[in-house]
Amino acid sequence: xxxxxxxxxxxxxxxxxxxxxxxxxxxxxxxxxxxxxxxxxxxxxxxxxxxxxxxxxxxxxxxxxxxxxxxxxxxxxxxxxxxxxxxxxxxxxxxxxxxxxxxxxxxxxxxxxxxxxxxxxxxxxxxxxxxxxxxxxxxxxxxxxxxxxxxxxxxxxxxxxxxxxxxxxxxxxxxxxxxxxxxxxxxxxxxxxxxxxxxxxxxxxxxxxxxxxxxxxxxxxxxxxxxxxxxxxxxxxxxxxxxxxxxxxxxxxxxxxxxxxxxxxxxxxxxxxxxxxxxxxxxxxxxxxxxxxxxxxxxxxxxxxxxxxxxxxxxxxxxxxxxxxxxxxxxxxxxxxxxxxxxxxxxxxxxxxxxxxxxxxxxxxxxxxxxxxxxxxxxxxxxxxxxxxxxxxxxxxxxxxxxxxxxxxxxxxxxxxxxxxxxxxxxxxxxxxxxxxxxxxxxxxxxxxxxxxxxxxxxxxxxxxxxxxxxxxxxxxxxxxxxxxxxxxxxxxxxxxxxxxxxxxxxxxxxxxxxxxxxxxxxxxxxxxxxxxxxxxxxxxxxxxxxxxxxxxxxxxxxxxxxxxxxxxxxxxxxxxxxxxxxxxxxxxxxxxxxxxxxxxxxxxxxxxxxxxxxxxxxxxxxxxxxxxxxxxxxxxxxxxxxxxxxxxxxxxxxxxxxxxxxxxxxxxxxxxxxxxxxxxxxxxxxxxxxxxxxxxxxxxxxxxxxxxxxxxxxxxxxxxxxxxxxxxxxxxxxxxxxxxxxxxxxxxxxxxxxxxxxxxxxxxxxxxxxxxxxxxxxxxxxxxxxxxxxxxxxxxxxx
Numbered sequence: 001x002x003x004x005x006x007x008x009x010x011x012x013x014x015x016x017x018x019x020x021x022x023x024x025x026x027x028x029x030x031x032x033x034x035x036x037x038x039x040x041x042x043x044x045x046x047x048x049x050x051x052x053x054x055x056x057x058x059x060x061x062x063x064x065x066x067x068x069x070x071x072x073x074x075x076x077x078x079x080x081x082x083x084x085x086x087x088x089x090x091x092x093x094x095x096x097x098x099x100x101x102x103x104x105x106x107x108x109x110x111x112x113x114x115x116x117x118x119x120x121x122x123x124x125x126x127x128x129x130x131x132x133x134x135x136x137x138x139x140x141x142x143x144x145x146x147x148x149x150x151x152x153x154x155x156x157x158x159x160x161x162x163x164x165x166x167x168x169x170x171x172x173x174x175x176x177x178x179x180x181x182x183x184x185x186x187x188x189x190x191x192x193x194x195x196x197x198x199x200x201x202x203x204x205x206x207x208x209x210x211x212x213x214x215x216x217x218x219x220x221x222x223x224x225x226x227x228x229x230x231x232x233x234x235x236x237x238x239x240x241x242x243x244x245x246x247x248x249x250x251x252x253x254x255x256x257x258x259x260x261x262x263x264x265x266x267x268x269x270x271x272x273x274x275x276x277x278x279x280x281x282x283x284x285x286x287x288x289x290x291x292x293x294x295x296x297x298x299x300x301x302x303x304x305x306x307x308x309x310x311x312x313x314x315x316x317x318x319x320x321x322x323x324x325x326x327x328x329x330x331x332x333x334x335x336x337x338x339x340x341x342x343x344x345x346x347x348x349x350x351x352x353x354x355x356x357x358x359x360x361x362x363x364x365x366x367x368x369x370x371x372x373x374x375x376x377x378x379x380x381x382x383x384x385x386x387x388x389x390x391x392x393x394x395x396x397x398x399x400x401x402x403x404x405x406x407x408x409x410x411x412x413x414x415x416x417x418x419x420x421x422x423x424x425x426x427x428x429x430x431x432x433x434x435x436x437x438x439x440x441x442x443x444x445x446x447x448x449x450x451x452x453x454x455x456x457x458x459x460x461x462x463x464x465x466x467x468x469x470x471x472x473x474x475x476x477x478x479x480x481x482x483x484x485x486x487x488x489x490x491x492x493x494x495x496x497x498x499x500x501x502x503x504x505x506x507x508x509x510x511x512x513x514x515x516x517x518x519x520x521x522x523x524x525x526x527x528x529x530x531x532x533x534x535x536x537x538x539x540x541x542x543x544x545x546x547x548x549x550x551x552x553x554x555x556x557x558x559x560x561x562x563x564x565x566x567x568x569x570x571x572x573x574x575x576x577x578x579x580x581x582x583x584x585x586x587x588x589x590x591x592x593x594x595x596x597x598x599x600x601x602x603x604x605x606x607x608x609x610x611x612x613x614x615x616x617x618x619x620x621x622x623x624x625x626x627x628x629x630x631x632x633x634x635x636x637x638x639x640x641x642x643x644x645x646x647x648x649x650x651x652x653x654x655x656x657x658x659x660x661x662x663x664x665x666x667x668x669x670x671x672x673x674x675x676x677x678x679x680x681x682x683x684x685x686x687x688x689x690x691x692x693x694x695x696x697x698x699x700x701x702x703x704x705x706x707x708x709x710x711x712x713x714x715x716x717x718x719x720x721x722x723x724x725x726x727x728x729x730x731x732x733x734x735x736x737x738x739x740x741x742x743x744x745x746x747x748x749x750x751x752x753x754x755x756x757x758x759x760x761x762x763x764x765x766x767x768x769x770x771x772x773x774x775x776x777x778x779x780x781x782x783x784x785x786x787x788x789x790x791x792x793x794x795x796x797x798x799x800x
Contacts, residue, residue, distance in 0.1 A: 066580070069154070085107065087144075129319075138365075179203075192223045234267050237264070254322070259316075320336045367393040439458070468555070580595070646692055717737075717775040
C-alpha cells in the first residue's frame with residue numbers, strides 16, 4: 001500500500017463523511033446522550049477543574065482513584081508537542097523511552113523495563129487504545145492520533161487490564177464522535193522542513209449513529225547530517241488514520257467500532273560512533289581502526305551509502321466495543337479486536353559509512369483478543385468487575401544480516417575492497433505463537449463514608465511456541481560450521497555430518513548437530529491487588545496498597561551459534577507496596593504524592609551464557625536476574641494562582657538495585673558480579689514542569705505564552721560500570737553512560753475568534769542541548785543515539 005493511496009482514501013472518506021454528517025445533522029431530531037466529558041484545568045474560570053479518568057474501567061474523578069496516575073488531556077499533549085509514545089517523557093515523570101539500535105522502542109516506567117530488540121518481545125508497560133491492547137511496542141507508533149486524553153498508571157497491572165504488566169499501563173483514550181457537527185484542522189512546519197498536517201470531522205449520521213474520522217501525516221524534516229560526506233537523513237513519511245462509529249440502538253445497548261492504522265515509510269535514525277573496540281583480532285579492522293569518531297553534537301552521524309536506515313511498515317486494527325445494560329446496576333461488556341502488522345526495516349546501527357554491519361528486518365504480527373466482563377454495583381457500597389479474556393498472537397521475524405541485502409559472496413566483498421575480511425551473509429529468524437487465557441475479578445467496598453477497601457485478583461495461563469535459528473545464506477558460514485563440528489565429532493569418535501546450503505547452522509551442543517531450535521514455554525500465575533483508602537473530606541484522599549504483577553517469559557531472536565542462546569527467560573514478577581496522598585487546596589492547587597517499594601524477582605535482561613562444550617566463549621542470550629528492588633517517591637503539584645495562569649510541576653526519585661550476587665558478562669566480554677548495580681535506562685531523578693499564561697486582548701483574541709522543562713539525571717545503558725571498557729579513549733568519552741540533561745521548550749501565540757483559530761510559534765530544545773538516550777556496542781563499534789537538536793516552527797489549528 002502506498003502513501004498516496006492513503007491520502008486519496010483519506011480524502012474521499014473525509015468528503016463522504018462530511019456530506020453524511022451534514023445531512024445527519026439536519027435530519028436529527030434528538031441528540032444521542034453521552035457521558036460527561038473529561039474536565040481539565042481551565043483558563044476561563046481561574047481555577048482547577050476535576051479530571052475524569054477511566055483507570056478502573058469506570059468514570060471517576062482522578063483525585064478519587066487510589067493509585068498513582070498521570071493524566072493529560074489531548075489539548076495539553078498538543079500544546080507540549082506530544083506526537084508519539086516517546087514524547088510522554090515530557091509529561092510523565094518516571095517514564096523513559098529508548099529507541100533501540102534495531103528500531104524497536106523500549107518503554108521503562110519507575111525503573112521497570114525490558115530491553116529486547118525483537119518484534120515479539122512483550123513489554124513491561126502495557127499500552128492500550130480505548131482498553132484494546134497493543135500487545136507489542138512496535139504497534140504503538142500511531143496511538144497518539146486525535147486523543148481525548150492519556151492515562152499512565154504506575155505499578156503492576158493485571159486485575160483490570162487485558163494483560164499482565166510489571167511496570168504499568170498507558171491507556172490512550174481517543175476523542176469520541178459528537179452529537180453535533182464538529183471539525184478541525186491542524187497544520188505545522190519546522191525549520192528542518194517537516195510538515196505536519198491533520199484533522200478530524202465528527203457528528204451524527206442519524207438519531208442512533210455518530211461518527212468521527214481523523215487523520216494525520218508527517219512529511220520531510222531530515223535532521224541528521226553525515227560528518228564524512230554531504231548527506232542527510234531523518235525524513236518523516238508517516239501517515240495514520242482512525243474511523244470511530246458509535247451506534248446506540250436503544251438506551252441499554254451501545255456499540256463502538258474502531259478502525260485505525262498507520263503507514264510508516266520514514267527514515268530510521270543513524271548512530272554516532274564514539275569508539276572502536278575490535279571483536280577479536282584488531283588486525284581484521286582495516287580502515288575501521290582509524291575511522292573518525294562523531295563530533296559531539298546532536299546532528300552528526302554516519303551510515304553506509306545506499307543502505308540508509310529506512311522503514312516500510314504498516315499496521316491496521318479493528319475493534320468492536322459492545323455494552324449491554326442487563327439490569328439497572330449491571331452491565332455486560334465485550335471487547336473484540338484484531339490487528340495485523342507488516343515490518344520491513346533497514347537498520348545500519350554501526351555508526352560508520354563503511355559496510356561493517358547491516359540488518360534488513362522483515363516480519364509480521366497478527367493479534368486477536370477477546371474480553372468479556374460484567375461490571376456493576378450492589379447497593380451503594382459494593383462495586384465489582386468480573387470477567388475473562390483470551391489473546392492469541394503470531395509473530396514472525398527474520399533479520400537478514402550482512403553487507404548487502406542479497407547473498408553476495410563474502411570473498412567478492414573482499415576483492416571489491418568493501419570489507420576487510422570475509423563477511424558471512426546470514427539470516428536469523430523466529431516464529432512464535434502466544435496464547436493467553438485469563439480470568440479476573442475486582443471489587444471496591446465502602447466501609448462507610450470515609451473508608452473504602454479495594455481488591456483484585458487475576459489468574460493467567462500463557463504458552464509460547466517457538467521455532468528459530470541462525471541460517472546461512474549461501475554456504476560460506478555453513479562450510480565453516482561444518483568443518484568445526486566435524487573436527488569436534490572426529491575427536492569424539494562420531495561420524496562427520498554434511499550441512500546443506502542455505503540451512504540452519506545453530507549448533508546443538510548436546511548432539512553436535514545443527515538445525516532449527518524448537519521449544520515451548522508454558523507458565524501460569526496469580527496477580528493481585530489489595531488496598532485501603534481514607535477520604536476524611538472531599539479534598540483529601542489517603543491510600544495504601546500492595547500488588548503483585550507478572551510479565552510473561554520471552555524467547556530472543558539472536559545470531560545464535562548455539563541452541564542454548566535461544567532458551568527462554570521465565571516470567572518475572574514485582575511485589576509492589578505504595579502509599580500516597582491526593583490533596584485539593586481550594587480550586588487553586590492540587591498536590592499528589594506517593595512513595596513506593598518494589599520487590600523484583602527474575603528480572604528479564606539481555607546477558608550472556610557459555611555453552612557446554614565451550615566452543616565460542618560467552619554468547620549473547622536472555623537471562624533472569626534472581627533478586628532486585630526499586631524504591632522511590634514522586635510528587636506532582638498543579639497550580640492555577642490567577643485567572644489564565646496554569647502551572648504543573650512533577651518529579652520522581654527512583655533507586656534501583658540488584659540485591660544479590662549476579663555474575664554475568666559485560667558488553668565487552670568481561671565477567672563481573674553486578675550485585676548492587678542500578679538498572680539500565682533508569683535515571684535516579686526525573687522532573688517535568690509546564691506553565692502557560694493566557695489573557696484576553698479584546699475582539700475575541702486571547703494571546704498566550706508558555707514553556708516546559710524536562711530533566712533526567714545520568715543513567716547507564718548497561719549493568720555495572722559502563723566506563724570500564726578495553727579502550728582508554730572510549731572510557732574518556734563516557735563509554736556506555738547516558739549523561740544527565742535538561743530540555744527547555746517555549747511556545748507563544750494567540751487564540752482568535754473565541755478559540756476557533758489558534759496560531760502557535762514554538763521552539764523545542766531551546767538551548768540545543770546535546771543529549772543521547774541510548775549507547776550500545778555493535779560488533780566492533782560503540783555508538784550513541786542522539787536526541788533531536790533545537791527545532792523551531794509554527795503551527796495553526798482551526799475548530800468549527
